[in-house]
Amino acid sequence: MGAERIVALTDSYLAANQVTREFEVKDKRMEKYVKAVQQITILLNSFSIKQNPRGSNGRADALSRLASTCFCHLSKEVLVEVVKERSIDECQVESLSTTRPNWMTPIIDYLQHDILPGDHEEARKIRIQAPQYAILGGALYTKGNTSSWLKCIDNELGKKAFQEAHAGSDGARVGARALISKILCMGIY
Missing domain, CATH: 3.30.420.10 (Ribonuclease H-like superfamily/Ribonuclease H)
Incomplete structure (x- = not known):
């Protein structure tokens, strides 16, 4: 970071x-x-x-x-994340390359090269949104409400993230808000 x-x-x-x-x-x-x-x-x-x-x-x-507390007596759902892999174990990470233009491209262009779109209204929007973003390690991040930074991903990877979050043991039963919360806990935007 x-x-x-x-x-x-x-x-x-x-x-x-x-x-x-x-x-x-x-x-x-x-x-x-x-x-x-x-x-x-x-x-x-x-x-x-x-x-x-x-x-x-x-x-x-x-x-x-x-x-160490047992939540069996609670009637409300308590979300607990179980980490199955140790942080010291090596895991293979798929590198992300965004070659096609997507929603992040104008923001990245502005942050890295100070390039704005030709449309005056779009350029104004980018200037207003830009302070919420940062480029860290070559990737675009945005300020999160509940966590410090969330990694921005494109639509294709977003669909994969939703499928992964939905595939959990309770994935088919969770509502839209719980699913979004699960995605944000994954550290992506």
Whole structure:
């Protein structure tokens, strides 16, 4: 996302000291995480990890209590995402190339090259919309209401995303708002 300096806070004294190599890493899975952190920190101007006492980390405590709570007694639907793959496991990612013009093309042209469409009204719309977008790592992102940035995709990939979100175990029963919420949780716009 273009960050240059990161200060990471963790409530685990062991994890913080394993990342800084003050403690020896004995677990093979933890070794993969430490290597992944080190690969990322090479790209940064500065990185530090600090142990934050458990008592002063109210958000993490609330999240851990929520994760250990049983929701069987609730009558409303509670959306919980189960992550099946570890973040350290390698996965193949399909590269996206947008060669055909789509809805993002005028915005990208304006942000990268300061090129506006010939139509005065369209040019005005692009200038108004542009501050909501940013190009990060060669891809177009927009500011999200519930998350920091959402990756913009074209109609073809959007259809695939809807099919993927609809294919879940409850996909056929969810309403339009829940489906849109599921798509936004995937981090795409």
